[in-house]
Structures are given as structure tokens and as C-alpha cells.
Amino acid sequence: MQTEVSETATVDDAVLAADSVRKTFGEIVAVDDCSFEIERGSITGLIGPNGAGKSTMFDCISGFYQPDAGTIRFDGTDITGLPAHKIAHEGLVRTFQITRDLAEMTVMENMMLTPKNQTGESMFHAVFNRDTIERENAEIQRDAEKLLELFQLDHVRQEYAGNLSGGQRKLLEMARMLMLEPEAMLLDEPMAGVNPTLENDIVERIEELNRQEGVTFVIVEHDMDLVMDLCDRIIVMNEGRDLAAGTPAEIQNDERVLEAYLGGDS
Numbered sequence: 001m002q003t004e005v006s007e008t009a010t011v012d013d014a015v016l017a018a019d020s021v022r023k024t025f026g027e028i029v030a031v032d033d034c035s036f037e038i039e040r041g042s043i044t045g046l047i048g049p050n051g052a053g054k055s056t057m058f059d060c061i062s063g064f065y066q067p068d069a070g071t072i073r074f075d076g077t078d079i080t081g082l083p084a085h086k087i088a089h090e091g092l093v094r095t096f097q098i099t100r101d102l103a104e105m106t107v108m109e110n111m112m113l114t115p116k117n118q119t120g121e122s123m124f125h126a127v128f129n130r131d132t133i134e135r136e137n138a139e140i141q142r143d144a145e146k147l148l149e150l151f152q153l154d155h156v157r158q159e160y161a162g163n164l165s166g167g168q169r170k171l172l173e174m175a176r177m178l179m180l181e182p183e184a185m186l187l188d189e190p191m192a193g194v195n196p197t198l199e200n201d202i203v204e205r206i207e208e209l210n211r212q213e214g215v216t217f218v219i220v221e222h223d224m225d226l227v228m229d230l231c232d233r234i235i236v237m238n239e240g241r242d243l244a245a246g247t248p249a250e251i252q253n254d255e256r257v258l259e260a261y262l263g264g265d266s
């Protein structure tokens, strides 16, 4: 059994690798010796029954939780336990819900808050290099406009984020993290509360970014039809562990996965 799992969990060119990750909350073992690899340039689904540990795993990978044990490597760098902003700087971002603070800002302000490598943050440049800062600000604004257009949010750019529909908010959550020009993105239930039309838009954006910019996606999503359709590869977690990994067809025909979803092993 063990060999089977580790064989399927290995990929040719891993951009992200989790090795024996463990995370507990008191008595609860949310993630338990979980290992998997994410193929560079893939759209990978991370699935599993309720409480399998998917969100906790995302939080460990993206730096919101420190794992109790195990290592996480991104692009060959050990990122285990680094704070989220350092991991984002390495090129790995996770979307998160627009907080109350951000809801009180306009869509454009949300976008302008997240750019990468802003010289204006450094005192030295602030004093000696105003032209550079102005040029950078103009570039950031242009990038933000381009993304808002791509995500069909340009018409609401001056609207408060809190006034957007659920689906538009999801789009903004993705768009603002793309200001960081990530190499890989973790999406936790990107379609939750989204109507079917906007769901199609989000799928199209993901596919475009994947194909055109080479962004790797790891997606936790409960809609199985969508996952099987959108993802090139799927990793299944169960009771905190990696249970199986493979193509959608392989996963759909895997007895262990069926059992886990039917609660056959409990």
C-alpha cells in the first residue's frame, strides 16, 4: 500500500513538494504525515472528504500555519515555516477572503495594495528616486487595469469591495494576488457562492493564466465534475494523509478513493 502511494505521488518536475507534513490542534491531528508533489505548470486538484485536512495543508504550505513536522519546498527552496509574505515573495500565493478592512476599500485600492518589489517602500529610494517611484506607480496602475479588465471588474474599479457580489469578490481575490506575479497559486474553493456564469469566467481565467503565463494552480474544490474537468492531476487526502494521486481518470477508478468518500474505511 505504502509503495503504491509514494509512486503515484512523484512527478517529473515538481514546483512544490510537501514531505511528511504534520499539523495538530491540541488532540486533533488535522494533517498527518502528508506528502505530495505538484507538477510545474499543472492545474492540480486537492480533494478529499470533509475534514480530510485540505485547508490545513494549504495553510501550512502558504505560511499561515507552521507545520509541527515535515518540510515544504517550493522551486527547490525550503519554505517550511516561513511567514506568508516571504512565501508570496518566492512566487507562491494563496487567495484569501476579502477582510473587513479590504471591503471598505475600493476595488482599485485593493489591487494597488499588493504589488511586488515596490521601490517606494524603501526610504532610500523615497528620498533619492522620486522619478522611479512615479514610473513604478504608473506601471502598477497599468498592471492593475489590465487585470481588472481580464477579470471583468474594470467597470466596478471605484466600487467598494464590500459592495461586490459573491462571485465578483472571488474574482477580486484572485486578481489582487496576481499583482504579485506568482508562479503558483493555491485556490481554496474558488467557486463557493459563485453563480454559473461567473463560474465559467473563473474557469476561463484559470485556464488562460495556466496556458499563457504558465501559472501552476492547486485547487481545493468540492464540485467533483468541475475538478475532473479542469484539473490535469488530482491528489486525494483522507484523514490528514495523502491517499492517492493521479490523473482524473485514475482517481475516478481508484477503489481507495471511492471507499474514503463513502466512509468505507471508518
Ligand SMILES: Nc1ncnc2c1ncn2[C@@H]1O[C@H](COP(=O)(O)OP(=O)(O)OP(=O)(O)O)[C@@H](O)[C@H]1O
Binding pocket: 025, 028, 029, 030, 031, 048, 049, 050, 051, 052, 053, 054, 055, 056, 057
Ligand atoms: N483551527 C483549528 N482548530 C482546531 N481544529 C481544526 C482547526 N482547523 C481545522 N481543524 C480540524 O482539523 C481537521 C481538518 O480540517 P480541514 O479544514 O483542514 O479539512 P478540509 O479537508 O479542508 O475540510 P472541508 O472540506 O470540510 O473544508 C478537522 O477535523 C477540523 O475540525
